[in-house]
Amino acid sequence: MIHNIQEKIKTYKKDIFWVIFAVLALLTLVGGGLLYSKTNYKYPIKIEEKAFEVGAGEAISSTKGEFIASKNGSKYYPAGCKASNRIRLENRVYFESAIDAKAAGYELSATCK
Numbered sequence: 001m002i003h004n005i006q007e008k009i010k011t012y013k014k015d016i017f018w019v020i021f022a023v024l025a026l027l028t029l030v031g032g033g034l035l036y037s038k039t040n041y042k043y044p045i046k047i048e049e050k051a052f053e054v055g056a057g058e059a060i061s062s063t064k065g066e067f068i069a070s071k072n073g074s075k076y077y078p079a080g081c082k083a084s085n086r087i088r089l090e091n092r093v094y095f096e097s098a099i100d101a102k103a104a105g106y107e108l109s110a111t112c113k
Contacts (some may be wrong), residue, residue: 006076065094069106081112 009016023098068084069076076098077084095101098108 016028042050067095067098067101069093069095069101069104074106074108075109077112081109083109083111 066079067076068081068087069081069089072091073094075086076095078088094103095104095106101108
């Protein structure tokens with residue numbers, strides 16, 4: 001049985017070669033085309049106004065005070081605390097020290113000790 005298969009392969013040797021050659025050539029062309037299209041695609045540049053809130057969080061608080069509180073709340077937060085970032089800029093009250101914040105009637109938040 002193996003001998004029969006070997007004989008058939010020998011008779012169709014040229015045809016098998018050209019089919020394999022054509023398939024490999026086609027795959028090479030398609031792959032090259034895909035690589036070429038991906039490397040030459042230029043993504044458009046988008047410029048968004050006010051995409052990020054400049055100065056929010058630690059940068060403002062470190063220049064205005066070490067502690068932040070909301071004028072509508074009763075807790076104060078250290079400048080690096082993530083919870084202080086939820087306070088709107090117009091509602092923020094800054095303190096240089098924890099003593100100043102306590103003197104103003106605020107107490108330290110339990111989330112940012």
